[in-house]
Amino acid sequence: MLKSDAFKDKIVLVTGGRSGIGFQIAKDFLQLGANVIICSRKEDKLKIAAEELSTYGELSYQACDIRKTEDVQELAQMIKEKYQRLDILVNNAGGQFPALAEYISDKGWNAVINNNLNGTFLMIREMANAFFIPQKQGVIVNITAEVYRGFPGMAHTGAARAGVENLTKSLAMEWSDFNIRINCVAPGIIESSGLDNYPPQIQDMFEEAQKAIPLKRFGRVEDVSNAVLFLASPMAAYVTGISLIVDGAQHLGFDKMGLARVLKSFIS
Ligand SMILES: CCC/C=C/C(=O)SCCNC(=O)CCNC(=O)[C@H](O)C(C)(C)COP(=O)([O-])OP(=O)([O-])OC[C@H]1O[C@@H](n2cnc3c(N)ncnc32)[C@H](O)[C@@H]1OP(=O)([O-])[O-]
Numbered sequence: 001m002l003k004s005d006a007f008k009d010k011i012v013l014v015t016g017g018r019s020g021i022g023f024q025i026a027k028d029f030l031q032l033g034a035n036v037i038i039c040s041r042k043e044d045k046l047k048i049a050a051e052e053l054s055t056y057g058e059l060s061y062q063a064c065d066i067r068k069t070e071d072v073q074e075l076a077q078m079i080k081e082k083y084q085r086l087d088i089l090v091n092n093a094g095g096q097f098p099a100l101a102e103y104i105s106d107k108g109w110n111a112v113i114n115n116n117l118n119g120t121f122l123m124i125r126e127m128a129n130a131f132f133i134p135q136k137q138g139v140i141v142n143i144t145a146e147v148y149r150g151f152p153g154m155a156h157t158g159a160a161r162a163g164v165e166n167l168t169k170s171l172a173m174e175w176s177d178f179n180i181r182i183n184c185v186a187p188g189i190i191e192s193s194g195l196d197n198y199p200p201q202i203q204d205m206f207e208e209a210q211k212a213i214p215l216k217r218f219g220r221v222e223d224v225s226n227a228v229l230f231l232a233s234p235m236a237a238y239v240t241g242i243s244l245i246v247d248g249a250q251h252l253g254f255d256k257m258g259l260a261r262v263l264k265s266f267i268s
């Protein structure tokens, strides 16, 4: 267990911190002494989450679409004015929709790549230029997804997440001179608000598939948050450029075609 002051006075930004995995990460950092900033697109929902999170510690929020340079720069400016520094960036915001590859439109493909790959890069670049590079110190943790054997039924997000994994390796090398550590956490299926976005047939398939996960359960938001806390902490001081898979060994033994099969059944 990390000590209750493990992140005392650290300034931590969690994108997508209003719900699910991001909410848990924000809550855990607050409980370990950090000052936390959350951002996401929907200001009304962000405000409600911020009210709850602020019962655990010093919390700020700002609406920001990670795909918009102006929004991200305004967020960096707010952090600079309020805290003068940033120690840890957790890129958790993201998402996609299930679709067979042959039916993904240009707009749908671009929406998912923009959200998960381009938005993540934009956030990393802006926060590095505003804080980590001048500070010569910073920690970045990217939430991706378990894409070890591809992602049939969500090829767009598989490509985007693999892109983030490779970006992470490049930056771990390029920015080592600035003392910036960067890693990924790659979750398998996690019981969180995110799964509510999927139609009931797909949720039923996940439920059934649960038995085939070697650890025989879905992941919990705490499982993902624990991995983030480890990678962000000094315990991982010599860890950079990796993807930590948090999936109950799903990547080694699990039928990856289940989602694509359900999608095929919709159209046949
Ligand atoms: C195994 C489980 C593992 C993973 C779990 C999780 O990640 S849980 C976390 C899960 N959490 C989340 O995923 C939450 C975040 N996800 C999102 O915000 C969206 O899924 C997003 C990434 C597409 C961004 O959207 P946005 O605001 O940029 O844009 P927009 O909404 O305007 O769509 C743009 C275009 O995309 C297309 N298209 C979109 N939906 C569908 C669909 N259902 N069907 C088909 N196509 C779809 C469509 O072409 C649409 O344009 P159109 O034809 O309408 O003019």
Ligand SMILES: NC(=O)C1=CN([C@@H]2O[C@H](COP(=O)(O)OP(=O)(O)OC[C@H]3O[C@@H](n4cnc5c(N)ncnc54)[C@H](OP(=O)(O)O)[C@@H]3O)[C@@H](O)[C@H]2O)C=CC1
Binding pocket: 015, 016, 017, 018, 019, 020, 021, 022, 039, 040, 041, 042, 043, 045, 046, 064, 065, 066, 067, 092, 093, 094, 095, 096, 115, 119, 143, 144, 145, 146, 186, 187, 188, 189, 190, 191, 192, 193, 194, 195
């Ligand atoms: N749950 C799971 O099984 C898995 C989840 N993941 C990934 O983990 C992350 C968290 O997922 P989870 O908590 O389950 O899902 P949620 O849908 O609950 O969380 C996604 C969060 O990201 C925010 N968000 C999405 N797009 C943007 C954007 N363009 N700019 C700013 N914020 C954005 C959303 O807020 P708002 O709508 O207000 O913008 C929301 O708070 C996501 O990247 C997800 O894809 C990966 C593998 C498995």
